[in-house]
Amino acid sequence: MEQLVKEEWDKFKELLFKIRGYYEAIGLLGWDLRTGAPRKGVEMRSATLGMLSAEAFKLQVSEEIGAFTEYFSRPEVMSQLSDNENKIVNDTRKEYIRSKSIPSKRFEEYSVLAAHAQTIWEEAKDNNDFASFEPYLTKIVEFKQEFIDYWGVEGSRYDTLLDMYEPDLTVAKVDDIFSRLRSRLVPLAEAISASPNKPDTEFLSQIFPKEQQEKFGLFLLEQMGYDFEAGRLDESVHPFATGLNPGDVRITTNYLLDNVTSSIFSSLHEGGHALYEQNFGEELIGTPLAQGASMGIHESQSRLWENMIGRSRAFWQRYYGDLQQHFPEQLANVEMEDFYRAINSVGNSFIRIEADELTYNLHIIVRYEIEKLIFNEGLEVKDLPKTWNAKYQEYLGITPPTDALGVLQDVHWSGGDFGYFASYSLGNMYAAQMLNTLRKELPEFEELIAAGNLLPIKEWLTDKIYRYGQSLTPSQIIEQVTGEPLNPDYLADYLEAKYTDLYKL
Amino acid sequence: MEQLVKEEWDKFKELLFKIRGYYEAIGLLGWDLRTGAPRKGVEMRSATLGMLSAEAFKLQVSEEIGAFTEYFSRPEVMSQLSDNENKIVNDTRKEYIRSKSIPSKRFEEYSVLAAHAQTIWEEAKDNNDFASFEPYLTKIVEFKQEFIDYWGVEGSRYDTLLDMYEPDLTVAKVDDIFSRLRSRLVPLAEAISASPNKPDTEFLSQIFPKEQQEKFGLFLLEQMGYDFEAGRLDESVHPFATGLNPGDVRITTNYLLDNVTSSIFSSLHEGGHALYEQNFGEELIGTPLAQGASMGIHESQSRLWENMIGRSRAFWQRYYGDLQQHFPEQLANVEMEDFYRAINSVGNSFIRIEADELTYNLHIIVRYEIEKLIFNEGLEVKDLPKTWNAKYQEYLGITPPTDALGVLQDVHWSGGDFGYFASYSLGNMYAAQMLNTLRKELPEFEELIAAGNLLPIKEWLTDKIYRYGQSLTPSQIIEQVTGEPLNPDYLADYLEAKYTDLYKL
The missing domain is CATH 1.20.1050 (Glutathione S-transferase Yfyf (Class Pi); Chain A, domain 2)
Structure with missing residues (x-):
């Protein structure tokens, strides 16, 4: 130079x-x-x-x-x-x-509106009153349409929004990926629904003292290699991970007394996000590359730890005994296999954040399609509840009885975050595709998990993904790791194999 | 306008x-x-x-x-x-x-150094390793010397530092006040030392479980009117109070297992600082007047709660029963009067923050004189341990066996806070002078304390001091409240009366 x-x-x-x-x-x-x-x-x-x-x-x-x-x-x-x-x-x-490109006056007006709309949304959700939220959401959509004009359009208008969260991906690509995914997941969900082999989940609803939940969560975080000298665990209403700097990546969880799995899986999920940020390459630190490659890649790392590892049979072969020791009264008489089946129970629920690994993706596809309709087809905000309910009926076979359990459930739109939802499912697909490679390159993958030897997995992820931070694009990462572009079949294969076994399909 | x-x-x-x-x-x-x-x-x-x-x-x-x-x-x-x-x-x-007057680049370098030095100091203190801290402290002193040149000198170089914490006061004035104070405290300390009526303090050194200490500390803070919706209590190595905004005034304490009084009195102390900042007048909020009038006035408010109220007989008449309930094993057989005498035991100790109300002022005079030597006489940092130990021998008749118990004990210098220490003793003097007025204007003062009715005292302090924040100067405040300028005789009178009774002099 x-x-x-x-x-x-x-x-x-x-x-x-x-x-x-x-x-x-x-x-x-x-x-x-x-x-x-x-x-x-x-x-x-x-x-x-x-x-x-x-x-x-x-x-x-x-x-x-x-x-x-x-x-x-x-x-x-x-x-x-x-x-x-x-x-x-x-x-x-x-x-x-x-x-x-956005006139600062317009951006300021938008920021004030978005801050206000979040409060209105909270009240609307509490009161199941979409009508009170509608004018705010309409204005937010108008602002976003205006911003899209400022930002410029390549392909469709919705592409411009999608690009902010997942560069490289286009509506055309995501349409294709989601339709392939849906065509395999809908029949799978139907087969599960028809299966007589339903797990018993009642024992999960006992009272699990918070102190023990916290101890067990800390233990799991240590096991997965979360560095407590570069982070800490706290409580918040909604769990989150926040990387203040690579030596200070904090996570939070929320302890529900009557639901032990909530804190366990949120700890593994946020722990996955945190492992990513704790292990950026030295050369990236202090630069804008010391962040996740995209929302989708970030989410793949949380989903991989939460679901592919944390909800696997091998994981509980190793850790169920510990869990029982933390909760002897509650779990002494529950078999490991029954616990494993219970935490993987599939059901068509109204609320995205409570959904299982499989139907979660259908919740996302509904949102993705609705956002596309808004920005590419001019769907009006006033028609959102109707469209929402029809899509839920079509993909999940259920109609939300109220808007609070339907179109009002998520915070994202009230803050103007259109284009974000797809990342969650993309994360699942990236994760399954990476898992496929991981299993090939680390053939003892399951034995390692079953032995509680998780560090080689963390090291593989560090070597292949974490250390690159944002120095590679999401498509560069997925191709470099797996040798091919994003392919939804890996997620479908993974889910089919897992649930065929679980539900004896 | x-x-x-x-x-x-x-x-x-x-x-x-x-x-x-x-x-x-x-x-x-x-x-x-x-x-x-x-x-x-x-x-x-x-x-x-x-x-x-x-x-x-x-x-x-x-x-x-x-x-x-x-x-x-x-x-x-x-x-x-x-x-x-x-x-x-x-x-x-x-x-x-x-x-x-300070070039911004120099100030930035100094800020980075000071932040870093505090961490180094903590480690040095833990490891009793002055040598590892010395280069940092040397650089800090060099910066301060450079800054004094930028700021300009009136009187002596050390005056420039003193003025930052206590406007209106000069080295000449403080020299005079401290010598008057010393001339009355030294004979008092000697008389106490010669008294055969020494309190038994051994029972204070039992093991007091941390959880109970925390509960009792929280209880006392509530009693004094600390608003937990506008603050929180945490732990840190060195207790402190920090007013982030008037609705968020945080305090910390440090629990010593074998010393229950440490956390009690540090909570009352920091609680006193916090009450001040939680009760600034509405009209000051958001302006630079929403802070303490000076370090000395701030300290007077912590000392008043810690010592004049917290170490009074009336206070323990009300709260000793509660303390016993928190520590039945440790205190069931200890009488209130014996506890009161023990927490007011006078002795020559190494650690300033554990010193009694009387000799505390001698700890301060040591630091004040050493700082004067550094800035007015060129005393070098490497010679600090030697000078420190010699002064302790001279004023308190003891030589610290380690630097951790000596020159490394305080956080202040690691953050560049030279000129600050005098404020602690000024605080004691302001507090005693204010107490004298408070007793006149609220003649039932002792009865209120003995009844655990502390809020009228908090209200008097709010009305006379807290609400003014920095809208008055320290000398305006002390004159407005007490009708005369700072006078060290009130502190000497207060201490003589208290200890003559306690030690039956």
Whole structure:
């Protein structure tokens, strides 16, 4: 690198590191609000969060960022940069152009609306009152339509939204992937529904003391290699993981007294997210590449630990004895196999976040299709409940009795997060496809799990995925790891094999 | 106020509110570092703290602040401002001029160093390893010497540091006050030392389970009127209080298994600081006046609760039964009067924060004199352990056997807080002087305490002190409350009366 380029690069890096610092502070303030900040300080804290977010945003759309990224995009300069450096420039410039394209006054109006709409949504959900939320959601959709025009359209309008969460994927590709997935999952779900071999799940609803749940959760996190010197476990209403920096990746869980599996699987899920962020390569640290490759890839890492490992028979062969020791009164008379079947029980439920591994994907497909209808076909917000219920009837065979159990259940739309939902199912598919390779490259995979020797799995994931952070795109990662592009058959194969065995189909 | 002045004032207020927001974030990041941030994230967190401090600092020294404070200082504008508004302008301008004098790059380097040094200090203290801390402390002192040059010297170099914590006071004044105090405390300490009526303190060194200590501490905080909806209690190595905003004033304590009084009195102490900050007047909130009048006044409020109330006979007449209930095994056979005498035992100890009310002031005088030697006489950091030990021998008749019990015991220097220690003794003096007035204006003072009716006391303090925040100077406050300037005889009188009774002198 020429001396001048090097000097400019150092200044650019410093500016990016400063933006990162704002997000570390914002992350900690947010974590604190959700884990125990005193009630009376919340209003001023929110103002502080808003101020810091605005400052970070100002830096991201600053003339400086514009000038740096323009300079580093010049062919004669670009050629002096490493692949990682070029990725940083491209990602930063893309974000700059996208953010810059919205008039700041419109963005501010939108931010105020979205913040307000979340409160309205909460009330609407509590009161099962879609009508009160409808005008807000309509305005949010109008804003998003306007933003899509600013951002520009390639392919369909909905593509523009999808691209924000899952670069490389298009509506055409996701349509194809989801329809292939659906065509295999719907008959599987029907066969399960018709099976007489239903697991008994009643024993899961006993009272499981919180202290023991916490001990067991900490034990599992240690087992999977979560580094407590680079993180901590706290409680919040909704579990989450937040990587403040690679040496401080925190997770939370929520203990439900009458549902022991909730905290176990949320710990494994958030633990999976956290392992990813604790193990970014040294060379990425402090740069914008020290984050997940995409929402979908991030989700694949949480799903892999939660479902493919955590809900496997081998896992409970090793850990069920420990679980029984933590809850002797509740589980002494429950066999491991019965526990394994209970935690994999499939049922058509109304609520996405309570859904099983299989039907979860159908919940996502409903949302994906509705979002597409809104942005590509002009579906009106007032018609959402009707469309929602019809899709649930079609894919899951059930009609939500209320909007609270239907179209009002998710927070995402109230915050303007259209295009996000697909990532959850993409995560499942990435995970199953990676699992297929993992099993080939680590043929003793199940024996390792059954022996509680999870570290070789963590090391494989670190080597193949974690360490790259955002230095590769999602499609580069999936092709580099598995040798082929995203293929939904791996998830369908995995689910068919698992549930054929479980339900004796 | 003219329309134009009003508009400018609103802009000025908004800018000050933004600076306040940075300090709220900085406060939370600092709190987090000391209460449970994972070790591996500390280095990057320190960089983030440094960045935010630098940003806040940039705003404080911005041309905008310069222009605003110049504008509002013009006689024709100033006359349109209220007293509080004028105080804001004056304080902000003083801080602006002081800060402006330090090059921002130097300040940022210093902030990063100070954040890092606190972690190093903690380890050094744990390992009794002054040598590992020495290079950091040396650099901190070098920075402070450099800053003193930037700030300018009136009187001695150390005056410049003292003024940051206790405006109005000078080395000459403090020298005088401390010598008057010392001349009365030394004979008192000697008389106590010669008294045959020593309390039995052995029962305090039993094992007191942490969980019960925590319960009792929470109970006392509630009794004194600490608002848990505007704060929380956590653990840290060195107890502290931090007001992130007036609705979020957090305190910490440290539980020593073999010393129940440590957590009790640190809770009362930090609780006293917190009551002050939870009860600033509504009109001050969001402005720079929503803070303590000075370190000394702040400390007077913690000392008043910790010592004048918490170590009084009346207090334990009410609360000793509760304490016994929390620790029946340990205290069932200990009489209240014996407990009262034990917690007021006077002895020459190594650790400042464990010192009694009387000799505490001698611990402070040692630190005050050492700081004076560093900044006025060029004492080197490497010679601190030797000087420390010699002074302890001279004033308290003891030599610390280790640096952990000596020069490494306090956090202050690791954070660059030179000039701060005197405030602790000033706090004792302010508190005793205020107590004298309080007893006159609330003649049933002791009966209220003995009845556990502490809220009228909290209300008196709110009315006389808390609600004014920084809208008055320390000397205005002490004169407004007591009718005269700071006078060390009140503390000496109070201590003589208390200990003459206790030790039957």
